[in-house]
Amino acid sequence: MTPVGLPHYLVLSALLFSLGLLGVVLRRNLLIVFISLELMLNAANIALVASARFLNRIGGQEMVFVVIAVAAAEVAVGLALLAALYRQRPTVQSNDLDALKF
Amino acid sequence: MNAILTMPEMAVTALALGLLVLDLWTPADRKGDLGIAAIGGLALILAGSFLFGAGAPQYAFGGMYVLDGMALFFKRLMLGVGVVALAAALEYSKRFAAGTAEYCALILLAVSGMMWAASANHWALLFVSVELMTVTFYVLVSFERTRMPSLEAGVKYLILGALASAFLVYGVALVFGGTGTLGFAGDSGPGLGTGSVLVRVGLALVLAGLGFKIGMVPCQFWAPDVYQGAPAPTAALLAAGSKAAGFALLLRVLLEAAPDWALEMRPVLMLIAGASILYGNLCAIPQRNLKRLLGYSSIAHAGYMLLGIVVLERAGAAAILFYLAGYACAVLAAFLVAALAFDPGEPEEIPALAGLHRRSPYLAAALALSMISLAGIPPLVGFFGKFLLLKGVVLAAFDSRSFGWLAGVALAGIVTSFYYYFGVVRAIYWSAPAAERPPIAVSRVAGAALGACLVGIVAAGVFPSPLLEAARLAAGALRIP
């Protein structure tokens, strides 16, 4: 077995990223969609940290720092939006939200 | 450190924060003054931005931030867009019980995000500026938190926007993994080394992320739904500002950072451009909702502007800049009218525009001019932009037949678009209203903002030289290797 290197981490991150995409596409529950999006961002973070480690550049880690902060902000806004939505109409199913179409 | 270069962005951010703080001490009946102050402040910053000369590119923050002609052009454009959007917001926010200051402050923050994006020379700055813009827009789109369409649009924009951001950041990660640098320039030369397949795949993901901002196929689905549901000033800012920021970044990435890759991707980009033009124009035909129509048409306009990218030349970039400025004027005017001409809560149906010329000749003329400009009829600015974009493609058609096809598709799209744009004009002037409705009073601020857009539409169409010269200078600053 080859020693674990950058490709291993990248493949792992690709798998995790696709898993997140699967959730976004498949799931109708908005909360789980948000969870899937978090998973996708984490996949990117793995790729960034691994690249930073193996290419000896600290930039990747700094980028991860930024990504985590941005992800937190996105989740906060998303959940607040969900709460506001729930107040108007008690549903968190994305396919109930199809008044705007065609 | 040349931090002084970032003055305009800093000033906009400070203005936004100041607005939020002042809001605490402002009595409820004086909130409108805050909006006026914001407009005045932004206009001052716009004026101040002319103190910067468009000389050689200047860098700050270790080369992460670049101030060159193109960045300056985009910043002025975004500041102008911001002023008009604020005026619209001020008018529109009379509908909310509260929140004028928050709305204006968020618009300012979004504008600052766009301005950072115009100067991005580094993936990290690209990412955070895009995110600043996007996260702010999540709130701006769903700002009418008691109106379902606004909330629905907000949710859709958030999910798809976050998905696009995920693609973007993952692409950045792969590019970083392939090149080891987060700057747009590689170690050896001006462009990134794009030999490795990792970098090429990463750039494709970045393209998808930025394509979301400009609303190109296949990332276009959000546009009609969000434009329809969002408050009109937000939609105006999305159409004029967010699209401009997307193109600013796309130009930097494709022409400066990765020209080899762009050349490789040229067939795909051409396909995307053609598909966007056709999709936007065809879907717009049966539309009855004005904002939704503008959403579809924005997809088509993204396609037209991509024509300026696929030629991969400075002239094409200049055409995009010119077109963006003209498009901004027209689309801002259209959304301003949409914000003023409909009652609160009323869906923006086109048949409801019947008799508008009697309710307010000014609004009617403004909307008609904006539609004619979007359709690209001379002598308005939309014509000249299309003319320049098409010229590049026609010129390239001598070398490659596929460009001939692209020109044909673009023309077919333009012909199709006449139908629905003139449907709007017709509804305004040529159809009888179902019921007599009261005249519309246009406030001084909104009227002035609308007037500024109209002057832009007409003046830049009749005397395109100054704008064209500015666009050429700005595009000349692109460091195409």
Added chain:
Amino acid sequence: MQTLFPWLILLLPLAAAALISLFTRPHRDLSARLSIGAIVAGFWLTLLLFALPGAAAQAYETRIPWLAAGGLQIDFGLRIDRLSLLMALVVTAVGGAIHIYSYEYMRGERRFSTYFACLSLFTFAMLGVVFAPNFVQMFFFWELVGVSSYLLIGFWFERPAAADAGLKAFLVNRVGDLGFLLGILLVWSRLGSVHFGELERRLAENPAALGAMATVAGLLIFCGALGKSAQFPLHIWLPDAMEGPTPVSALIHAATMVAAGVYMLARVFFLLAATPHWPAALHFLEGLDALEIIRIIGLFTALMAGLIALQQDDIKRVLAYSTLSQLGYMVMAIGLGQPGPAMFHLATHAGFKALLFLGAGAIILALHHEQDIWRMGGLRRAMPLTFWTFLIATLALCAVPPLGGFYSKESILAHAWHQDKLVFALAWCGSVLTALYMFRLVLVVFGGSPRRPRDAQPHEPSHIATWPMLFLAGLTVLAGGADVEGFLAGGAQGTASLASRLAGPLAHAPFVMLAGLAATGLGFAMAWGLYRGAYRDPLPARWSTLASALRQRLLLDAWYARWIGGSFEALACLASGVDRWIIAGAAVRGVHGSVELTGRLLRLAQTGKVSTYAFALGCGVAALLYWLIR
């Protein structure tokens, strides 16, 4: 003065339009006077330009820099040469007459001032096309002509038909204009200039400069004329445009908008005549040059419109199809490589066709907006002046000497004879048709006895309306003496004596002249036989009913009715059917319908469900990656 006058001619109507719409809207009379004053002043200034020593002798330009960015240098200027002066004269003379006539015709209109503002705007746009020295400026004004004609045709927008017609005219023209635009872009990108003079010079230096795109560029530019001059298959807007006020029809169908296409072709003739060459993809067309295609389209339009005109019952529609047919002749002349005769015919046609429309307007007004010719009849006595002017115009249209139309049409036919006998033969058939449908019109409308309610007492229009008609009648009579072709060719004026010029056709091509006269005679005889005293159109009816009435005497008539008339009828039906169903139906409605259907289907992708959107986005990205990696 040489530079000041053209600017004044161009800008006076604009000033009038601006003044009316900004200030004088409530003052109806003042508005009309401003508008009329502007164009009449333009007419006198044009005449003065002709009279100025040397003004017409050589082309010159006056320009102000307008757009200079990078390699792009476009001026806003005026090109004054024989071609533009002639066209300006036509526009201001005929347009002026129509302006004055409108004053009477539109008297009761609520939006009287608006009408004149639109009229002035239209005149401004048209003069802009005439004086344009480069493609970009010409295209600007070209579009402005489109917009202002949209306003005029749809002036009575309360009537849905009028609004539809305006929109149709506008949209159909856009289709042609986009081809035009593409042609301009092609020429510009190949030759590096949009300036007519410069282009001509560069093309003269290097005839192959356009390379493989020569023919394509020419044809694309022709597309613009196809729309504006209503040539097949973009002719469909013109008959519908009759929904506009009658003076507008006169203006649009006679002197200006439809003429703009022919004028443009004459202006850029050097491009059309460039060495034919096709790109590799279209190599199988090698040998076919642009002019040939233009010729065929012109001829086809002339014949088709002539046939359709035979069976129209609306007086304005007959005239509309007749216009189509005459425009076909002009385009054919261009296609024959003869812009001179084309412009000559344009000038004479502008006069007499405007006169015909003004006459039709007088009749329509006198009969309280009755447009069906079968409810007219016997107007010769009630409206003698209208009758005589209408007759003069008809004779001119049918090429009866010594009226203007005779000389212009003979010139076209003579060139056809010299170049292509088949074209000549078909064009000759068109002449027969022209005489047939025009005399049918005259006989039915003015001849016979009145066919209308007794209380209707038609009378001549007032003096304000009759003066323009007399003026145009005078022009029509005198136009034959003008040596337009010689003038355009740059020859000194007045070298040939008037007599020799008037007898020109006899001297140069006696056969053609005689054949042309025979065609007119034949058409007249057929019309006389079929329509003298007719109460309804005999062609659709069975011939036996006709025969039972006047079997002995009308044996010839019956024979006509059965054989020639019958076959004409079938042809006319066919042509009309092609027009209505295939072109209007399949092409326009079909294309429009299928485009709309595609739109409706395509937008079903917009399901409103966010997961669909995400899925599509993901698929797009996956496809992109696959393309990169494969």
Added chain:
Amino acid sequence: MQDLLFYVFAAVALIAGFLAVANPFSRNPLASALFLAVALVAVSGLFVLLHAFFLGAVQILIYAGAVMVLFLFVIMLLDLREEQKRRARKVAAGLASALALALAALISAAALAGGGPADPPALEGGARALGRALFTDFLLPFEIVAVLLVAAMVGVVWLSRKEAA
């Protein structure tokens, strides 16, 4: 040893991730949120393996801590029960899985083709190095993220405030 840990953490992250997005046993968002937390902890373990100790800590603190609390809070607030069974959407599930698999395969192919032979790990990114870099090279993005957080905060406050009657 380290390689073994990589495989362990990777497996945990993938399995927990899968259970978070497409749990075949439970449609309860609460379960999804908890599995996300497990996945995030595993990712944090990977960070530690990559010698990004500070990021590993941040990952636990911010994600597994703050973000997860937010999720749970909202789930409780909205009183979301188990999602009622909807009719099985086999086609949609098949299409989505195919898309995810295709994307994973494409990116993995790029990773394997572009990565080349594994470089030796080099970077030692402690808190000190990261901190210094954040306040020098990365000062600008860092500040902009601060502005972004302000914007998000304003938005959250606005969206979750009850409409004044």
